[in-house]
Amino acid sequence: MDEAIESNAEIPLPTNSDEGDIVNGDEPMPDVLQNPTSAASDSSSSDSDSEDDESDQKLQLQSLQSQLSSDPSNYDAHVQCIKLLRKIGDIDNLRKAREAMSEIFPLTPSMWQEWAKDEASINTGPEALAAIERLYERGVFDYLSVSLWCDYLNFVQEYDPLVQDCATSGIKKARDLFERALTAAGLHFTEAEKLWEAYRDFEKAIYQTIAETDTQAKEKQVQLIRSIFHRQLSLPLSNMNSTLEAYKTWEMEMKQGCVLDTESNYSDGVPPQVASAYRRALDMYNARVQLEEQISKQDLTDTERLHQYIIYLKFEQSAGDPARVQVLFERAIADFPVSVDLWLDYTRYMDKTLKVGNIVRNVYSRATRNCPWIGDLWVQYLLALERARASEGEIASVFEKSLQCSFSTLDEYLDLFLTRIDGLRRRISSAVQLEDVLEYSLIKETFQRASDYLSPHLKNSEILLRLYAYWARLEINLGKDLDAARGVWESLLKICGSLLAAWEGYIAMEIELNHINNARSIYKRCYSKKFPGSGSEDICHSWLRFEREYGSLEDFDHAARKVNPRLEELKSYKLQLDESENPVKQSDHGKRKLGGDTPNVESPAKKLKDSAHGPKKVTEKGKAQLQNIDDQTGDIKERVKKLDDTSDQQMKDSVQEKGKVYNDQCTAFISNLNLKVTYEHLRDFFQDVGGVVAIRILHDKFTGKSRGLAYVDFSDDAHLDAGVAKNKQLLLGKRISIARSDPKKGGHSTDRAGGGKRFESRSSSKEPQKANEQPRGVRKHGGNNVELKGKNTFAVPRNVRALGWTADKPKTVEQDDEKPKTNDEFRKLYFKG
Numbered sequence: 001m002d003e004a005i006e007s008n009a010e011i012p013l014p015t016n017s018d019e020g021d022i023v024n025g026d027e028p029m030p031d032v033l034q035n036p037t038s039a040a041s042d043s044s045s046s047d048s049d050s051e052d053d054e055s056d057q058k059l060q061l062q063s064l065q066s067q068l069s070s071d072p073s074n075y076d077a078h079v080q081c082i083k084l085l086r087k088i089g090d091i092d093n094l095r096k097a098r099e100a101m102s103e104i105f106p107l108t109p110s111m112w113q114e115w116a117k118d119e120a121s122i123n124t125g126p127e128a129l130a131a132i133e134r135l136y137e138r139g140v141f142d143y144l145s146v147s148l149w150c151d152y153l154n155f156v157q158e159y160d161p162l163v164q165d166c167a168t169s170g171i172k173k174a175r176d177l178f179e180r181a182l183t184a185a186g187l188h189f190t191e192a193e194k195l196w197e198a199y200r201d202f203e204k205a206i207y208q209t210i211a212e213t214d215t216q217a218k219e220k221q222v223q224l225i226r227s228i229f230h231r232q233l234s235l236p237l238s239n240m241n242s243t244l245e246a247y248k249t250w251e252m253e254m255k256q257g258c259v260l261d262t263e264s265n266y267s268d269g270v271p272p273q274v275a276s277a278y279r280r281a282l283d284m285y286n287a288r289v290q291l292e293e294q295i296s297k298q299d300l301t302d303t304e305r306l307h308q309y310i311i312y313l314k315f316e317q318s319a320g321d322p323a324r325v326q327v328l329f330e331r332a333i334a335d336f337p338v339s340v341d342l343w344l345d346y347t348r349y350m351d352k353t354l355k356v357g358n359i360v361r362n363v364y365s366r367a368t369r370n371c372p373w374i375g376d377l378w379v380q381y382l383l384a385l386e387r388a389r390a391s392e393g394e395i396a397s398v399f400e401k402s403l404q405c406s407f408s409t410l411d412e413y414l415d416l417f418l419t420r421i422d423g424l425r426r427r428i429s430s431a432v433q434l435e436d437v438l439e440y441s442l443i444k445e446t447f448q449r450a451s452d453y454l455s456p457h458l459k460n461s462e463i464l465l466r467l468y469a470y471w472a473r474l475e476i477n478l479g480k481d482l483d484a485a486r487g488v489w490e491s492l493l494k495i496c497g498s499l500l501a502a503w504e505g506y507i508a509m510e511i512e513l514n515h516i517n518n519a520r521s522i523y524k525r526c527y528s529k530k531f532p533g534s535g536s537e538d539i540c541h542s543w544l545r546f547e548r549e550y551g552s553l554e555d556f557d558h559a560a561r562k563v564n565p566r567l568e569e570l571k572s573y574k575l576q577l578d579e580s581e582n583p584v585k586q587s588d589h590g591k592r593k594l595g596g597d598t599p600n601v602e603s604p605a606k607k608l609k610d611s612a613h614g615p616k617k618v619t620e621k622g623k624a625q626l627q628n629i630d631d632q633t634g635d636i637k638e639r640v641k642k643l644d645d646t647s648d649q650q651m652k653d654s655v656q657e658k659g660k661v662y663n664d665q666c667t668a669f670i671s672n673l674n675l676k677v678t679y680e681h682l683r684d685f686f687q688d689v690g691g692v693v694a695i696r697i698l699h700d701k702f703t704g705k706s707r708g709l710a711y712v713d714f715s716d717d718a719h720l721d722a723g724v725a726k727n728k729q730l731l732l733g734k735r736i737s738i739a740r741s742d743p744k745k746g747g748h749s750t751d752r753a754g755g756g757k758r759f760e761s762r763s764s765s766k767e768p769q770k771a772n773e774q775p776r777g778v779r780k781h782g783g784n785n786v787e788l789k790g791k792n793t794f795a796v797p798r799n800v801r802a803l804g805w806t807a808d809k810p811k812t813v814e815q816d817d818e819k820p821k822t823n824d825e826f827r828k829l830y831f832k833g
Helices: 002-008 036-041 043-070 075-088 091-104 109-122 126-142 146-159 168-185 192-209 215-233 240-254 272-296 302-319 322-335 340-352 357-370 375-387 392-403 410-429 440-454 462-477 482-495 500-512 516-526 535-550 553-581 604-611 620-655 679-685 717-724 790-795 823-831
Strands: 667-671 692-699 706-714 737-740
Touching: 043 075, 075 091, 075 109, 091 109, 109 126, 109 146, 126 146, 126 357, 146 168, 146 192, 168 192, 168 322, 192 215, 215 240, 215 272, 240 272, 272 302, 302 322, 302 340, 322 340, 340 357, 340 375, 357 375, 357 392, 375 392, 375 410, 392 410, 410 440, 410 462, 440 462, 462 482, 462 500, 482 500, 500 516, 500 535, 516 535, 516 553, 535 553, 553 706, 667 717, 679 692, 706 717, 717 737
Parallel strands: none
Antiparallel strands: 667 706, 667 737, 692 706
């Protein structure tokens, strides 16, 4: 037994030698000077140097501790602080520093080994033994490490009195520990051989302690050692051939069966079932050896090695052995502990394949310690605890830890709160009796915490709406409190009052509960609110549909009286907005080209001219008809002339006021005006500026209503600039737009519904108008008098008779002349003779 312990002991303990003392099993103390004379001569300088070093170390330590107090998650600061405290030899503060770091981060296997060795160098009494074993347990939990397991096993064999004395309880303790180590790392392709060999050596040592006379106990121990060999030979591990040769040699020593030749083929003298298992393991070894070589190359970058691990993992998953997949994941995690993708793949695989509550729970616990900033890991952790039927205390503890982490998006916080609420809802609703009695107040409290945390960041968002809608639904279904549900919606409206979906969700709940009057009252509260996009129109139409489906005729009429003016107001507002955004562009419906929309009405003379082809003889009745035609034609011409004169006068009046000609040389163009704005409002608005000469508000020529546009003339450029500086200020609740009017560029001098551009006086016009040319955009007002457009009458079919046409019309006389005669020619014919 002692030989086995000596062969497996790997923990360097404090020793004394001529070269110096080993402190904490790692760093040696300064050499003990052997020459007292030289020591005395250099004592003053060495004392001075040591004092300087100690002072520097203390300053550095204070700096590190200050960093950690302000930022406990500073990993590098933790590591440097532990190294410095270990160098100084401050054991108490070193323990505190290690504990503080381990609470936040998982420690590397080498850090756990160093910690355990330091503690073992100080004390190995019964109490210290248990404390060091706990350190090893914590270490093997964080990461898979064969060397850490070997240290743990050697420590127990060397320092546990029961194991040293080969007591029954001690042997059982050691065997259980070996089996745990093999379960965790027995499939490690390259390093598991160390654990198997240590296990065999431990059992061989026990065999040596059995008395020769106790043949039954010796035979039992031989079978135990043989089974360890057989188990190892059935696995694809490195140095398989060496293991087989060791097995043959041991069998010879035990003189079991025939004497084996170690130089012969491996199957000679080996039981058939062992040989068959070995061949299968060898095939598996050959299939994986290249993959092992790829992840073990020294010249690979981290990215390349991680990629090789992923290829290896896919291969193992296709092979279908969950235990081998798990060990390979653990190896990859040990090399890349903060790889988010690795942890996510690992946890998903465990959820899907193993489904063993404790194992999956442990994996999630380690995943969230290594990558605490990933919300999805915490969410899946909570679900795994629920599947494993964990206690409410454990689930609540994990949830509280998750809230202390910093996630990159608010969606992750929301998913975390919702997952917690989902679990509480399921457990409360479940008919299965649980150990913990949960109250609905716990759900309500979680909702309130979520609201307090998320509301300041998610105002008027669909995400917050999801949370509150869920809350209101549970208040009804689980809390059985309708007033509380309404209170939830009212709280949401205070935060998201401009979110249409929030009002619609509140209304939908009332309708679903058949509380029609309550739904109607909500419509009355929100139909006049301003919502983004088309939301304002949508809520109005929604109210009308609601009254059609649920209300009486009086309810529908009442809703229509409320909604229709609101819809007209919204429509007018959008039109004004379009006009203010595009002041130059003129709507096709806002002007009518002269003659373009005039009805093509044929004059009686034209009709007669087209229908009569030159009668050779005209009666007295025909003369009277022709005279009537002339009178009508003259009357029409007179009306057209009056219309032209009226249009000219209107044009002159539109550009002159009190004898002043407006040429927009010192004028401000104002848009987006409230339709209720008057001259007095504008004059008061520019009162602080001064210099206002004239104000002109543009009105619609058909309705007489304000178009939200105006011109303000100033006395000079200085006052104009001051007026333009008031751009985007409020006037009667609207931010008006003010810009300098520039008729040369055609910018702000456009009058849409009023008929195009604002005209300067003809005397100041640079381009003379052509003869008979009508002013652009001037629409003639002539009552029933219309402009004759005879040139287009060819398109009017002659066989189409107007409404009221009678057949009692004078027959026309055929005309032989090919060319129609003029009016003068007709008169000569009538009065000839």
